[in-house]
Amino acid sequence: MSHIGKPPCDTGVILSGTQATPCLKASQRWTLLAAIIGSSLAFIDGTVVNVALPSIQLALNATTADAQWVMESYALFLAALLLVGGALGDRFGRRRVFMIGVALFTLASAGCALSASVNQLIATRAMQGIGAALLVPGSLALISAAYPQAGRGAAIGTWSACSGIMAAIGPVIGGFLVEHYAWTWAFLVNVPVGGVLLVLCAMKVPESMGAASRQPVDVMGAMLVTAGLAGVVFALIEAPARGWTAAPVLIAAGTGVAALALFVRAEARGRAPMLPLALFRQRNFAGANLLTLLLYAALGGALFFLPLNLIQVQGYGATAAGAALLPFIAIMFVLSRWAGSLVDVFGSKLPLVAGPSVAALGFALFALPTLDAGYWTTFFPAICVLGLGMSITVAPLTATVMNAVGPELAGTASGVNNAVARAAGLLAIATFGIVLTTAFNARLASELAHLQLRPELLSPVLAQRQKLAGIVIPHNASAAAAATLQHAIGTSFVAGFRWVMLLSAGLALLSAICAALLIEGKDPRERKARV
Structure with a gap:
């Protein structure tokens, strides 16, 4: 998701x-x-x-x-x-x-x-x-x-x-x-x-x-960006378990950053670059892509961990978890034509400030549910608000990217923005994992310190910390002990999940600020003429 x-x-x-x-x-x-x-x-x-x-x-x-x-x-x-x-x-x-x-x-x-x-x-x-x-x-x-x-x-x-x-x-x-x-x-x-x-x-x-x-075909550019993203993602995912000073993490991070730097250099000098850097000289194009990077990082990172919360913590079945986001998709489907008309009336700037702001509220609402939270009173409102915010954003964002360059470069510009959205989610899943893992481990240590349980029950749980909410309770635990441990694990995951959602809300707000500062507004005279 x-x-x-x-x-x-x-x-x-x-x-x-x-x-x-x-x-x-x-x-x-x-x-x-x-x-x-x-x-x-x-x-x-x-x-x-x-x-x-x-x-x-x-x-x-x-x-x-x-x-x-x-x-x-x-x-x-x-x-x-x-x-x-x-x-x-x-x-x-x-x-x-x-x-x-x-x-x-x-x-x-x-x-x-x-x-x-x-x-x-x-x-x-x-x-x-x-x-x-x-x-x-x-x-x-x-x-x-x-x-x-x-x-x-x-x-x-x-x-x-x-x-x-x-x-x-x-x-x-x-x-x-x-x-x-x-x-x-x-x-x-x-x-x-x-x-x-x-x-x-x-x-x-x-x-x-x-x-x-x-x-x-820009084969060199493709190789460099793949190596660069792979190195950075490896470092972000493996650092919580191996440590930031571990040799594999340092080597991967250094290689990734170097490869991305070489990628930028190669794209600036290449005859047929896959990423024409000259496009970013256009203010609207640069602003739209920065907004995309921030907003789709928030969306991709948050929605990766949502099914884990629903299934492993809230107790949803896989079918129910798959259906949980149907309102999000339905809202975007129903409102897509209306959202496209906003550009004609208001221009791109206002929707691109309002949409991410509403999405930020949706992300913040995801931070409210606790253990055993009811879907209709907690997750459903958050999903609907997030769907509304993304509906307001997507069509104006596409229009801004398409209109920022000439018709001969519109396809390239659209492809770049599409790739930026996917890369944003890629990097966010790795980065948000660090945030959730750190908060989870701190809360779990605090929860377990207050439990009066035998070491032979606590040790296997601590040994599985890297599984987060997927920790398997020891088979020799009594029903009461198993319930206590499961509550501690669920509470710890929710604590980390809240940080992830608040971080997503912050990124969405930053994307709205980027739109306010970088996207050009519609000429009031032109808007009046259309009305």
Whole structure:
């Protein structure tokens, strides 16, 4: 659930795509269906796996850091290779690269389901991320290539509606499979869908290439940003367990920072950079991306830990946890058209200040629930307020990014903003883990110090601290002792969870301040003329 629904600027990527060549109506319909199925594979996987994490952690005896890597290995390659994936499609054929992505994603899904250890699962999740990096931009590019400019609006509406529906029901279906069968079904469900999609593409979807198909692909940039993000994420995730002065942590952090510095240098000098730094000279573009970085860090980090709270602490089943965020998705779906009209009336600045501010209130409300909190009086209001805030934000954010540059660079600008949103979630999950772990350990030590329990019961619990709320109570504990220990563990997790949500609220407020300072306002005379 680190990314609920579609990240910002997905629609912008489609709108700014290469002009379509003549394409039969039947081929357009098949292409749209293939794009919907492909996008749904990636969207659903990002949400279903988060619901399955508690079951994975228990079945594979994984720590919280391991659970973070299950999500991060996928998100790392998707965020780092997303831009180069689109360039590969333009150069070598959009259908071809899309099908390679689908095939790799499908095979990796089977590998995830067959994983006998958490390390195998992390490795196959990384393969899934590489497949998704080819699949996600390819699904958008297929629509762009198949439909002329005049016909893309209806195609976008259909794609958005279907993607929204799949984003809503995906976690519920995944939660049901996890709860009633096994966590492996969260991955196995992708295999037949991917197989059908490959056959559909081979038989019905036409091939297309970009106008600049001979333009070189920024392989060096992709390698450097992948190494940089991997090093930084490794240091952030492993530091709580290994210590900040541990050699692997220091080496990873140093390598990551150096690689990111080299990436910036390479992009500034490259002939065809995946990240054109000149775009950031535009004030609105720079402001929109800074807002995206802060707000989607808050969203990605907070929603990673929410299912762990619901399942491991509040006692929800996987199905109920998957359904818990349905109001969020429903609000964004219903209000998306209205939010888009706000830009025409008020310009982008006001919605981009108001939206993150409302989202900040939603995050703050998540800090209120305690143990055994009722959904309708605690989590539901927070989810609705957060959904309202994000609904106000996403459409104006996309419009700001698209309008900050010329039409010839709109696709690149949209892709950059989309990648920034994914990278923000990637870094936030690792960083928020430090905050939650620190608060959890401090509170757990305090809770256990006041319990009159035998050392043979306390020692196994302390030895499992890295699992956080996934700690398994010793089998020799009496019912009363087990209940006492479970209460201490739950209370400790909630204490850390509150810090995470308050940090998310702070980041959301910072993003609103960035919009107020950096996004240009609408000319009052122009607004009056429109009214």
